[in-house]
Amino acid sequence: MMSKPVRKIGIFSRIQNQSVAKTLRSLICFLREHGEDVYLEKETARKLGTTESALPFEKIPEVADLIVVVGGDGAFLGASRAVGLSGIPMVGINTGHLGFLTDIAPDNFREPLTKIMAGEYYLEQRFMLNTGILENGAITQSSLALNETVIQGNLAAHMIDFSVYIDDNLMYTIKADGLIISTPTGSTAYSLSAGGPIVDPSLNVIVLVPMFPHSLNCRPFVFRATSDVKIKFEIQDCTEDIIVSCDGQVAMKTSSSASILVRKSQESIQICHLKNYDFFNVLRSKIGFGEPIRHPEVREEIPENNVSDIAEEPEAELDMPEPL
Numbered sequence: 381m382m383s384k385p386v387r388k389i390g391i392f393s394r395i396q397n398q399s400v401a402k403t404l405r406s407l408i409c410f411l412r413e414h415g416e417d418v419y420l421e422k423e424t425a426r427k428l429g430t431t432e433s434a435l436p437f438e439k440i441p442e443v444a445d446l447i448v449v450v451g452g453d454g455a456f457l458g459a460s461r462a463v464g465l466s467g468i469p470m471v472g473i474n475t476g477h478l479g480f481l482t483d484i485a486p487d488n489f490r491e492p493l494t495k496i497m498a499g500e501y502y503l504e505q506r507f508m509l510n511t512g513i514l515e516n517g518a519i520t521q522s523s524l525a526l527n528e529t530v531i532q533g534n535l536a537a538h539m540i541d542f543s544v545y546i547d548d549n550l551m552y553t554i555k556a557d558g559l560i561i562s563t564p565t566g567s568t569a570y571s572l573s574a575g576g577p578i579v580d581p582s583l584n585v586i587v588l589v590p591m592f593p594h595s596l597n598c599r600p601f602v603f604r605a606t607s608d609v610k611i612k613f614e615i616q617d618c619t620e621d622i623i624v625s626c627d628g629q630v631a632m633k634t635s636s637s638a639s640i641l642v643r644k645s646q647e648s649i650q651i652c653h654l655k656n657y658d659f660f661n662v663l664r665s666k667i668g669f670g671e672p673i674r675h676p677e678v679r680e681e682i683p684e685n686n687v688s689d690i691a692e693e694p695e696a697e698l699d700m701p702e703p704l
């Protein structure tokens with residue numbers, strides 16, 4: 381089944397170096413040659429040194445059929461928070477390191493984009509988290525997150541003492557460095573590093589991962605994403621700083637006299653994939669999922685021209701203590 385062909389494309393990028401700028405320029409040329417209308421996010425256009433077809437980010441979903449993000453997962457996260465919930469399909473050209481969310485390789489974007497423009501793609505929905513800081517009964521700050529919300533203190537290696545409620549039911553009260561509240565999308569990011577599970581992105585669940593809990597009985601927990609999560613601090617002190625960060629890119633500062641409310645966003649972002657997209661393939665190719673444990677002396681890993689050098693290296697003399 382074909383999806384809707386794409387005629388108008390919005391482009392967003394975090395231009396961090398010349399190589400990204402080069403990819404962007406050839407992308408714009410390619411799309412214009414192909415007869416597409418191209419709109420550049422204003423800051424992206426400024427960094428490219430042009431004002432032609434530049435629009436503020438929030439205007440792009442009004443005129444474009446698709447947003448192409450040129451960058452790493454970080455750029456994709458930023459674009460998702462800015463315009464993802466408008467429902468506009470998004471696809472990424474990966475000029476970052478991992479590129480979990482950005483499917484297309486920068487040196488080979490023409491063929492996949494030609495297919496997408498012809499409607500040979502499908503849309504995958506990913507939900508976001510909406511995090512609010514509740515102070516004196518009112519939400520005073522809020523942010524979206526596609527990966528995760530992290531709650532922690534302001535000092536390194538400093539524990540905070542908090543209770544977690546799921547739909548107003550107490551789950552636990554713990555002392556820890558903090559708490560990661562992750563979407564399935566974020567399960568391969570910070571949550572993974574903290575010992576959380578990898579979650580099928582199509583599941584409607586939220587993952588809670590305590591960060592360095594001072595307990596032997598505290599494990600990651602997965603629950604239905606229709607539930608609300610509330611965090612209250614045990615010692616409510618308006619001088620104790622708490623940082624609530626969303627996707628590691630938005631930092632909201634508050635104190636332990638506040639409570640934090642996290643719930644699933646009502647709308648989802650739409651990620652555009654080619655028909656052959658396969659999440660397991662992404663896991664295998666990007667993080668080596670399922671690779672066997674290798675013995676450190678596996679010969680094939682040593683470049684051939686170095687083998688003889690290594691073999692000829694004299695054995696190091698052991699510095700043994702004199703016998704008594």
Ligand code: NAP
Nearest residue numbers: 452453454476477478479480527565568569570573627628
């Ligand atoms: P960054 O610190 O510059 O890069 C974080 C790394 O995480 C990048 O390699 C990025 O991939 C990768 N990443 C981001 N989202 C991912 C996802 N959903 N699945 C797998 N890998 C992902 O920060 P950033 O680029 O602005 O990204 C912010 C995210 O970084 C946060 O949401 C958090 O999840 C993650 N993070 C992880 C750790 C950790 O694992 N210890 C610490 C801090 C932040 P690209 O190279 O393609 O951009």
